[in-house]
Amino acid sequence: MPVAFVAQPARAxxxxxxxxxxxxxAAPAPGATSAERCAEVFEVxxxxxxxxxxxxxxxxxxDSPEATISLxxxxxxxxxxxxxxxxxxxxxxxxxxxxxxxxFAAEGFxxxxxxxxxxxxxxxxxxxxxxxxxxxxxxxxxxxxxxQRSGGxxxxxxxxxxxxxxxNAAARLRGLAAPDGVVLTSLLMSGQTPAKKAxxxxxxxxxxxxxxxxxxxxxxxVDDRCVRSPPGLMAQVAARTRSVRWQIVEVAGxxxxxxxxxxxxxxxxxxxxxxxxxxxxxxxxxxxxxxxxYSER
Numbered sequence: 169m170p171v172a173f174v175a176q177p178a179r180a181x182x183x184x185x186x187x188x189x190x191x192x193x194a195a196p197a198p199g200a201t202s203a204e205r206c207a208e209v210f211e212v213x214x215x216x217x218x219x220x221x222x223x224x225x226x227x228x229x230x231d232s233p234e235a236t237i238s239l240x241x242x243x244x245x246x247x248x249x250x251x252x253x254x255x256x257x258x259x260x261x262x263x264x265x266x267x268x269x270x271x272f273a274a275e276g277f278x279x280x281x282x283x284x285x286x287x288x289x290x291x292x293x294x295x296x297x298x299x300x301x302x303x304x305x306x307x308x309x310x311x312x313x314x315x316q317r318s319g320g321x322x323x324x325x326x327x328x329x330x331x332x333x334x335x336n337a338a339a340r341l342r343g344l345a346a347p348d349g350v351v352l353t354s355l356l357m358s359g360q361t362p363a364k365k366a367x368x369x370x371x372x373x374x375x376x377x378x379x380x381x382x383x384x385x386x387x388x389x390v391d392d393r394c395v396r397s398p399p400g401l402m403a404q405v406a407a408r409t410r411s412v413r414w415q416i417v418e419v420a421g422x423x424x425x426x427x428x429x430x431x432x433x434x435x436x437x438x439x440x441x442x443x444x445x446x447x448x449x450x451x452x453x454x455x456x457x458x459x460x461x462y463s464e465r
Contacts (some may be wrong), residue, residue, distance in 0.1 A: 245328070251281070264436060389439040424438040
């Protein structure tokens with residue numbers, strides 16, 4: 169259940185109670201024809217001759233406004249999902265966004281689950297590339313493809329290390345390549361110092377957050393013991409942006425392993441990964457996207 173939130177529509181503070189072919193013409197990836205596929209696979213041409221795949225599941229036809237809204241989902245970790253030609257991920261399957269695909273579909277939204285580019289599928293995955301301008305440009309190409317495909321808005325949703333990619337896109341992109349809104353969950357706000365690899369210390373504070381003006385939702389867990397995502401810092405992220413509508417939410421409960429601490433707690437089966445709360449989190453996110461607050465009062 170949500171235990172606290174702070175919302176600021178039009179910068180007026182409200183405090184609450186508890187609480188891949190060409191970007192504009194992506195074609196199905198070769199071989200993505202299985203009748204039992206998880207989703208339709210598309211490829212977008214990205215940086216330096218690379219390609220980037222996403223698994224697209226359209227919304228059920230209907231008259232609801234959300235039927236034309238696509239959610240571009242960016243998982244954490246390496247970002248490499250190893251999507252097969254049927255749109256099924258073979259890695260990062262315990263990630264909260266991967267687990268929540270059905271929950272978002274039940275809310276009436278199309279989803280696009282993004283894999284790492286073809287040249288960033290090694291052990292480190294996206295690594296330091298997540299905060300680069302080139303990565304933001306790649307995400308803009310995917311967003312433009314989705315916008316053409318659905319004919320509607322595109323919201324970008326990033327969790328854990330995926331929050332770096334989502335915030336990067338929201339901060340740097342403009343026009344039709346920019347997301348219409350951004351959701352960051354279990355966002356990385358504290359660097360790992362010392363770190364064996366410099367990019368492991370990257371946080372959202374390393375990005376030009378002042379350029380974010382889209383609606384912004386920040387979701388953390390009060391019991392998140394991952395050293396990288398202390399929920400108490402979310403207010404500092406929101407304060408750096410120029411978003412016309414934002415909300416901070418801290419949730420409680422779930423079935424996360426409370427015994428994990430430090431880097432060991434930065435997993436999908438912990439509070440960091442909102443274990444046992446997929447439907448609850450998806451419902452709150454989609455309520456905000458529709459223009460309301462994460463929680464009903």
